[in-house]
Amino acid sequence: MDRSLAWRLGLSAVLIPSLVALFVVDHYAGETAPVLFVLASLLAVRSAWELSQIVAVRNIRARFVESAFGCVLLLAAAWWPHLPEAAPGWASLELSAVALSVAVLILLGLSAARYREPGQTLESLGASLLILVYTGLLLAVTSQLRWVAGAQAGYLALGSLLVTAKCGDIGAYTIGRLFGKRKMAPRLSPGKTWAGFVGALGGATLGAWGWFMYATPRFGDGWEPPPLWAMLVYGLVIGLVALIGDLCESLLKRDAGKKDAAHLFPGFGGLLDLLDSVLYAGPVALILWRSLPLVSW
DSSP states (O other), X not given: OOHHHHHHHHHHHHHHHHHHHHHHHHHHHOTTOHHHHHXXXXXXXXXXXXXXXXXXXXXXXXOXXXXXXXXXXXXXXXXXXXXXXXXTTOOHHHHHHHHHHHHHHHHHHHHHHHOOSSSSHHHHHHHHHHHIIIIIIXXXXXXXXXXXXXXXXXXXXXXXXXXXXXXXXXXXXXXXXXXXXXXXXXXXXXXXXXXXXHHHHHHHHHHHHHHHHHHHHHHSTTOOXXXXXXXXXXXXXXXXXXXXXXXXXXHHHHHXXXXXXXSSBTTTBSXXXXXXXXXXXHHHHHHHHHHXXXXXX
């Protein structure tokens, strides 16, 4: 076993049970999901910092503090309608759009106030907006899986995304190492192969089927798994989109001349290297939960 694989297995043995424990606590904390909000905020701030470091090349200097504040503002807007004291009439995604508009106004206003000379503002403003959307907005939309099928099924929906995307990652890594010869995107991600592509789709589909089959009955009495075709479609689509998300994060790193988002987790890289597929696939998972007959109880 090589050292990289050993680090991956060791960290997974710590991170996965810790994440499951947090989810269990949040599930019993009620519909307001306070634990998940704190976790999502920490993930957003750390991801915003990593992305600000990735794009710190050429004339680009992203505004980390303002971008991170905007990310947390977006998450707060996504949570607000689910609080008991929330004013009626606001939907989570509608309020998130308003929060995004406010955050953009803040970034534009501060950029205007700080302007001194040509040559840097546009690039830095664009990088700050990228951070705001890539980390804040995608996390805010993905978090709606906590309520898409009702509060009791929140972690059935969130778990379907995490399990499916990560099973796709495992399938791509395993099959790619065993059988990968033909490179899929050598300029963008030299480690990706077509064999890994097949492994990603297969792993994600198997993961989705296993999760829905065995987890659904445990979330409610009499709950039945969704139709087989819906489970398979969900797995294939999330597997494909998660793989594209991995490639898109590689695009950001390669263009900036970086190998990893950070050196946070040995064997993995930074937090963004762990979240890339989930962030990209999260909004698609929300669409699928609203479109497919996954709520079968």
